[in-house]
Amino acid sequence: MKHTKQRLVILGTGFASFSAVKGLDTSLYDVTVVSPRNHFLFTPLLPSTTVGTIEFRSIIEPIRTAKEHITFYHAFADRLDTAARTLLCRNALDGNEFTLPYDLLVIGVGAVGNTFGIAGVERYALPLKELADARAIRQRIIENFERASTPGLPFEERKRLLHFVVVGGGPTGVEFAAELHDFLTEDLVESYPAMVPDVAITLLEAGDAILSSFDAALSEYTVRTFQRQRIAVRLQSVVAEVREKNLTLKDGSHVPYGLLVWSTGNTQASFVRSLPFEKDRASRIITDDHLRVKGMTDVYALGDCATIEGQALPATSQMAQQAGRSLARSLNALAKGRTPEPFVYNHYGMLAYIGGNKALADLPQVKGKGFSSWIFWRSAYLTKLVSVKNKVLVVFDWMKAFIFGRDASRF
């Protein structure tokens, strides 16, 4: 027999799957990881990379060298055959297909950005989920400043190019607006002094509050801070349609923009929708408290693509990371013939950066805000970064931005 160990196939390289891979004992399983991304990305610091506070490569960890004795395929999972226990996969770069057999399957493919079916979003708005998104945003910011500097450009066109609009007042949208504010006031003001008076940042939120998952006092503090930083926060602003240079709100008002960042939450990918498992209303795969897909013995699901029946857990990276670690412990225990423990979520609190060296810390014991919370924000994220390399690089990036400023080169 070729395979003496069980073939464990893990889909995805996000917080859930990556933590599972890191925690697995590869002497017990024959582990294969399949993902269209060949690295883990520490998404909580992704907004910082859009303006160069942190460099792209400082917050990623390659999957191929993060764990010994695993096989990796840079591919999408396309079709699952639960009877034959095979997956049809497709190379993410050239579309070449191959079939992968498994004994145990872990689905941690995450979720995709939700456009709510609004016309023009997919075509004209930029998402902020991957490093390539951050790079596209960074390039667009610089390009708009360079375009706005052309002599003789009509005033209205310059204003449009320098209007940066963020849709979605969750942590990603808020942190991006905050980082952009810092970039403007600390760096771009030196490169483009004549442009800065015409710059505007607008945060559009469909609901009644930004950072609605945070304590209400912290949310209100953020709105006040943003007002002082000339970031316009417009609540109850629902986008109706997006065009190349402007968007329309439900109330009929037009908003010209030069850059539109879309961060309004997640929905399920078509692969997850296609799976023959029981789902909740948000199309998430329903699992038991051992993260086992309902009705299956050989398939697990966790992270943003899954939900535990009877529990209402947040769709956050700490949740996904804890689930991944718990699953690795369970699978290691199972292989040794021990009884695995169910997954229990521990809430350590939430953090958000809001610009000008201020952050929010919404912890179970304390609600903090301002400079001291920012110091805590930095040290907490440094602690959570998954490798020594990332910790060293991020500290160096922060020092570099502090000493030399952020770079506004376009390439």
Added chain:
Amino acid sequence: MKHTKQRLVILGTGFASFSAVKGLDTSLYDVTVVSPRNHFLFTPLLPSTTVGTIEFRSIIEPIRTAKEHITFYHAFADRLDTAARTLLCRNALDGNEFTLPYDLLVIGVGAVGNTFGIAGVERYALPLKELADARAIRQRIIENFERASTPGLPFEERKRLLHFVVVGGGPTGVEFAAELHDFLTEDLVESYPAMVPDVAITLLEAGDAILSSFDAALSEYTVRTFQRQRIAVRLQSVVAEVREKNLTLKDGSHVPYGLLVWSTGNTQASFVRSLPFEKDRASRIITDDHLRVKGMTDVYALGDCATIEGQALPATSQMAQQAGRSLARSLNALAKGRTPEPFVYNHYGMLAYIGGNKALADLPQVKGKGFSSWIFWRSAYLTKLVSVKNKVLVVFDWMKAFIFGRDASRF
């Protein structure tokens, strides 16, 4: 009168123009720089960025903040009217046109890659002149390894994907091959252990020797070093045609490739060809030994787009840099009513990295090779980097690559 100072317009942000800008006394001139690149790029270290030995941002210096009191336009120069003393410019991002008046003009636009009119080169080969080129090469290297890892791929296709071909045995081609060899043997061997036996690097050179501008003994030493590093050097190999997956040599042989890097020397850009000045056979603008364009009193030209009548100077970055500095001194002297000195070139020697911590040093006094020359190579380039920031970042990058290895993430 609005302009009390003379309006000095400088085209380009390469070694020649950037050095001129840095050396100019902006209290004497009203300086405007026009370039489709908003930063200076330290090209001698560009091959190192293709494999991540050095990060992209470590070898660039933004033009906008490199010198105070200058105006910058991110644009191409399209048409010159020497009678009206105006330039028609075109924004490099959106094509918006504008007219720029000048009193003095400095042309330092550099040269473009020479494809020698060979069919398919522009479409399928990757150049290596800008950071965006280095990024494209880096992505292609990783992509080819990920594609080659697809299960069930025919052996010939895997061999093709992992065949890296460089055309042109000058310093850029040689250094890229050397860096790629290091990346393979030091890093990719860990990420893709199963692929490495099928990797091949081939350097195609049309002439009789690689590094023909270096001492013959150093050139031969490089060929021997490359042979030990399994970099195949094929001399007298003239490319006849390039297709998507293979190329044909003049002798009729076919060479399948997964990545083709083209670095065979320069030719003049269409803007330079369009200029109404006297040119040499290579279409370079002819100047006197004060870098003044022949027959003009208000136009200067220097760097790769120009040549000094009666002198045969090398088309290198040290030559361009010295010319830029000399021109700045001359212009500063002229504005103060002093007589400028003619440009005199000092040859400090040539350096090239050839892989495995070995370099060549072809200096006027000494011909060095091997490890000690590599140490000299590193310290010489560190000294030449134009800013403290770049020096700090490059040292950090070298330490990072030494400690943590190079990263093979694709994004």
